[in-house]
Amino acid sequence: MPSDRLIRRRAGRLTAAVLVVALLAGCASADKNQTTTSNSSGSSATTASSSSGSSGMSGMSGMSGSSSKAMVVNGIKAIPSQLLASAQWQGMTIEARTMTAAPFMVYNGTSWTEIKATPKTSFHLMVMLNDAHTGVAIPYSTVWTTITKSGKIDYDERLWPMISAFMGPHYGNNVSLPGAGRYQLTLLISPPIAARHLEYKDVWLKPHRVTVSFNWKPVP
Secondary structure (H helix, E strand, C coil): CCCHHHHHHHHHHHHHHHHHHHHHHHHCCCCCCEEEEECCCCCEEEEECECCECCCEEECCCCCCCCCCCCEECCEECCCEEEEEEEEECCEEEEEEEECCCCEEEECCCCEEEECCCCCCCEEEEEEEEECCCCCECCCCCEEEEEEECCEEEEEEECEEECCCCCCCEEEEEECCCCCEEEEEEEEECCCCCCCCHHHCCCCCCCEEEEEEEEECCCC
């Protein structure tokens, strides 16, 4: 049988390998081939294809749309959310939604950190990754989000992996934009770093990028 020292060494190597793969997957770039489409609201959706393929995204020109049902869990009321864009990638549904910015908690296994919304926070951005066939949430991925206006980067961060009684597992963060205008949202989706059953053996193996344009106006 392997010694305790050998077992610890193998575990350390495996952990290091997983971390390296996760970092590479989260930070890698997709290639720059793009196509542009328009939706009925007039906003254009641009899709940048990754080496694994491309998918279309439909954007909304305003911030009005569907809202979540009025629910209360542990004294907390659901905040209405609005669809910003959606896309398909190899049987994965990618959906970006926005809602009024609110504080949330980050737990690292031993302690809590509260992330508070500020007066400059524009909205809370949520990205849901789901199996298009079953609707089941897909975890263990990384979502890097970039928002630009006229070529200038206004937001460029990794979204937190989050859980919610109202939205389910997703990736999110509060976003601050400098003002009203037309913006471009780019999501870089990394492959889920996890053991997989055979039905997921040949999908989501390389980073995938989708981009959409949207109009945003602060709520008075």
